[in-house]
Amino acid sequence: DLFSQTEDRPAALAALKAELARRNDLPPWTGAATQMVFGEGPPGAPLLFVGEQPGDEEDIAGRPFVGPAGRLFDRAAVEAGIDRPATYVTNAVKHFKFKPTGRRRLHQSPDAGDIAYYRPFLKREIEIVAPQLVVSLGATALRALTGKPLAITKVRGELIETPDGLRVFPTVHPSYLLRLPDPESKEREYARFVADLKAAKREVS
Numbered sequence: 001d002l003f004s005q006t007e008d009r010p011a012a013l014a015a016l017k018a019e020l021a022r023r024n025d026l027p028p029w030t031g032a033a034t035q036m037v038f039g040e041g042p043p044g045a046p047l048l049f050v051g052e053q054p055g056d057e058e059d060i061a062g063r064p065f066v067g068p069a070g071r072l073f074d075r076a077a078v079e080a081g082i083d084r085p086a087t088y089v090t091n092a093v094k095h096f097k098f099k100p101t102g103r104r105r106l107h108q109s110p111d112a113g114d115i116a117y118y119r120p121f122l123k124r125e126i127e128i129v130a131p132q133l134v135v136s137l138g139a140t141a142l143r144a145l146t147g148k149p150l151a152i153t154k155v156r157g158e159l160i161e162t163p164d165g166l167r168v169f170p171t172v173h174p175s176y177l178l179r180l181p182d183p184e185s186k187e188r189e190y191a192r193f194v195a196d197l198k199a200a201k202r203e204v205s
């Protein structure tokens, strides 16, 4: 129950992680992943970040946001004055979904069914961590948190209160910045991302 969860949050998180790992109704594609990648960070962290799903490097490391998008996220967080180890970082979907090609494993976006499958686990994970603010990185995270397909461009930087009573601050996913073709828009969008992270930080201090 919630009381015992708040009494011993690390144990509650470990139990939730174990529960998800031994589910026998996981989406079939998860069988191709190396491992489940659960959230990481101190329970009680004021800021909780939600990404989409582990990527190739996260799947191998078993830790969220350690690949290219994670390194960009780390850099932006430092610039925004956010100490990543003091925050909690997780994903809406907790296995790497990919298409095996010749030598690379090609990221595949989770579909609505995948998001819905992990949603109760994400919700419980957030309840246990009990952050002051949830920052959603990209459309998948926002959908997982609100239950609705909202356009990031319309709601970016606006605080949203979900029916579950969560305060959600939407911004873009760092991999969006990596995909931008020209250096100018990359620079501009990166600065905007840092500004969003600063705004999110102000909401909790």
Ligand code: URA
Residues within 6 Å of the ligand: 051, 052, 053, 054, 055, 058, 063, 064, 065, 066, 067, 069, 070, 091, 175
């Ligand atoms: N992208 C995500 O959304 N999450 C990760 O953990 C890594 C890349």
